[in-house]
Amino acid sequence: MNRYVLFLIASMLFVGSNVGIGKSIVATVPILLFALLRFVVAVVVLAPQYRLAKMRRVSRGEWINLFLQALFGTFLFTLLMLGGVQRTTAVAAGVITSTIPAVVALLAWVFLRERPGARAVSAIVLAVVGVVVVTLARESGQSDASGASSLTGNLMVLGAVFCESTYVILSRRLTQTLSPLDICAYTHAFGLLLMAPFGIVSLIGFDFASVPAQTWLMIVWYALSASIFSFWLWMKGIRHVPGQLAGVFTAMLPVAAATYGIVVLGERPTLAHGIALACVVGGIAIASLRPRKTRPAAP
Template sequence: MPAKIPLNKLPLDKTLLDKTPLNGVVSKTLPQRLWGNAYLLLSLTTLMWAGNAVASRLAVGQISPMALTSLRWVFVCAILPWLMRHELAAYWPVLKARWRYVVMTGAVGFTAFNALMYLAGYSTTAINIGILQGAIPIFVLVGAFVAHRTAIGPLQALGVFVTLLGVMVVASRGDYHVLTQFAFFPGDLLMILASFFYAGYTVAIHSRPVMPGLVFFTALAIVACLASLPLFGVEIALGHSYWPTPKGWLILAFVVIFPSLISQIFFLRAVELIGPGRAGVFVNLVPVFAPILAVFILGEQLALYHGLALALVLGGIFIAERLGKR
């Protein structure tokens, strides 16, 4: 009878201890798979941006517009600059050399856009806010032509016209008397102006300083925080500001965590994965998600003119961005 060998002395086949699957592919954890899925990240990003439109309506009576605008960036700047302090220090010479550009871009794209959108929430619906945001890509196309003389082909021009028709349908609430009497709702006009501002920001960032996207975003967030403080001060001086209610604090927390921080990180990651061109197309989901959220969360009613306007806006974008580039 062969001698017994203690179990701890037995030679072990290394393959028994190797956790690598036989096919050589290491399985990823769920967070890793999500982090590598650009399309999921972009869908979540645009869902958060659409949620910002709903937040502008939820905030009415809960937190004043300039308080929401200012405190949003105050809390972002309480977190992000500290986390990015080494990167900011490394790129400070570049930022300093382009300080006028950085200040203008942050003030227009982050402060002015959000301040106008939160003001618009007092006199228009979240559905309208979302659909009007859908016109931003077309405003970008026009802005690129004005700023850089980027050529606009016939189909792109048609797309611009169709989208602008959709904007007019929203702004007029489907009533031609509003157009003939120029009796637009203030909130719709504010949102159109906000969209113009964001389009200008989008055109401007094509010539941004060479640095990681998160570093640039942090610099703009600091500018937005500083630029929003005078607006908050004016609101207080005029007696229009008020202390946030408990619901107002929850709305502020949502805006800080999701549209301000997580969505930006997701978007930057998606751009790394598939490039800015393909990632930018997903912005067109905002006017789709916003009305859906507005109906389910706010109980807003979709009207026939909303459907017509959404079809015109998305149709115009398709003509301009897809057919026009062939």
């Protein structure tokens, strides 16, 4: 196993564990405040990318595209994801989040008329089945109120998945003219501007002393791993690993989320979680692994 494969695995482990870490953070910090802090940390770290001479070369159309990416991929995604994990389990959220590749293929089919092959269609169907199973299932001993809350949370996470998939579709064109790191920096700057009015309101009257030091460290880690580390590792690894094979490693996302949920949060996975995870991971494998080439029969 070469180091670039390890980069891809580490990237997905960061993304998956962040699902659970986000749930831990919003237990003590308001979602809007946490979201604001996440963007502040990211923009500070990405500050070297904001060079006026370089930014002037970005066209008006590219800025509009960047704003739309920020609206869907950073602002709405963050709010829906954090609101979702606050209401549902990290295990369920991880399973739903891992359907992003299938949703990207679905959106490309609908809006870009990119007709998927049989394997991609199979992955989309399995992803839909997995999401339906985990969304409609009710955990044992769960009350009507908590069941409704989990359903709302799952739907919010699914909304976050569609937002992130929209971001991926929008970014395709920009990657031809802007570097991935520039796209990351500019979309986070827009994200901060969008989040600031809401986050600043949440600052009023908030007791910062009530938040444990460990939670503040988790906020910094979440911001760095979500915006910098996982992004850099994935972009570094994808250059040296075939795209189809790289897709397989997205299966590490729900595994990491489930592991955090079970080990750290004490969640109990159900049969529905197992079925949904099998569907999603199976779909990823079908879409990503190349079929074996059959040798032509001897004359």
